[in-house]
Amino acid sequence: MRTLFLLMLAASAGFVSCSESKTTSGGSGAIVLGDSSMMVTETDSQYLGDRVMDMRPAKAAEPTEEAEVVKTDTAQKPATVEEPVESKTARVEEKPAEAPTGKGLKIDMKDVTLFIPGVEAKGSGTSYSLRNGSLNGKEIRVSGGKVDKISQRYQTVVVAKNNLGTLVLDNLSTTTGWEALRSAGNSYTITxxxxxxxxxxxxxxxxxxNAVSREARSSRATRKNEQKWLAAVKNVRSANQKPLSVELRSVMWKIDGKDARGKSFSKQVRVDMPL
Incomplete structure (x- = not known):
């Protein structure tokens, strides 16, 4: 019995030694829960440190103000300003009227020049006296400025004429209102x-x-001739009844326009008729 006990003790020791050898060399044995022999107790402080950082949940990023991004179509062409399309028809520019030439009445008014062909007159500035020709139906040609309108008015006077001579009755006269003349380009027709x-x-x-008596005295007529004049108009009732007649005394024109600098002007000129 003693011998048998020793043999069993030796076998147990060998089995334990073999198990430890396998555990030490392979390290692949399974860990049995609740087996105190499998627990490892470490006492060295250098191996007891926590080397894993604590896991903290990341905070949600706070919204930040960003400039509003306008979505544009990169393929879209930039806006362009359309340029006016030139007309195929050539633009006719008004050319200034040429300086008047030939025989006629030339009236230089600094800002504009008037020319009436076919008449002769003497004077300067804004007052002239007709010597030859007739104004009715003639043209006023304009040059040297832009004229918008030419208006005309005239004065008539009653004239007594017989074998005693001619009396211009200045007290019996009238002046018309302004009337615009018809134009064609740079020409205005006198009508x-x-x-x-x-x-x-x-x-x-x-x-x-009264008018005849006054003019007879102004012309230094004798008393006898004055009485003859009064006798000649004794039965006259109208300005056109002989020996009276209505005559053109003067013609006036008013020229409205702009000078070369664009400044407006209004000028007048008068032409007196021979009586």
């Missing part, structure tokens, strides 16, 4: 000066006698 259509002043027998 309304027909002898049989001239405006006549209003008269009466007494106004006629």
């Amino acid at each position: 309304g000066l027909n002898e049989n259509r001239l405006a006549a002043p209003r008269v009466s027998p007494s106004s006629i006698r």
Whole structure:
């Protein structure tokens, strides 16, 4: 029995030694839960440190103000300003009128020049006296400035004429209002000066006698001739009744326009008729 006990003890020791050898060399044995022999107790402080950092949940990023991004189409062409399309028809520019030439009345008014062909007159500035030709139906040609309108008015006077001579009755006269002349380019036509259509002043027998007596004295007529004049107009009732007639005394034009610098101007000129 003693021998048997020793043999069993030796076998147990060998089995334990073999198990430890396998555990030490392979390290692949399974760990049995609850087996105290498998627990490892470490006492060295250098191996007891926690080398794993604590896991902390990351905070959600706070929203930041960003400039509003406008989504654009990169393929879109930049806006362009359309340029006006030039007309295929050539633009006709107004050329300034050429300086007047030939025979006629030339009126230089600094900002503009007027020229009436076919007449002769003497004077300067804004006052002239007609010497030859007739104004009715003639053209006023403009140069040297831009004229917008030419208006015309005229003055008539009653004239007494017989074998005693001629008396211009200045007290019996009238002046018309301004009327615009018809234009064609840089030319204006003088109209309304027909002898049989001239405006006549209003008269009466007494106004006629007073005008005749006054003019006879101004012309230094004798007392005898003055009485003859009064006798000649004794039965006259109108300005066109012989020996009276209505005559054109003067013609006036008003020129409205702009000079070369674009400044507006208004000028007048007068042409007196021979009586």
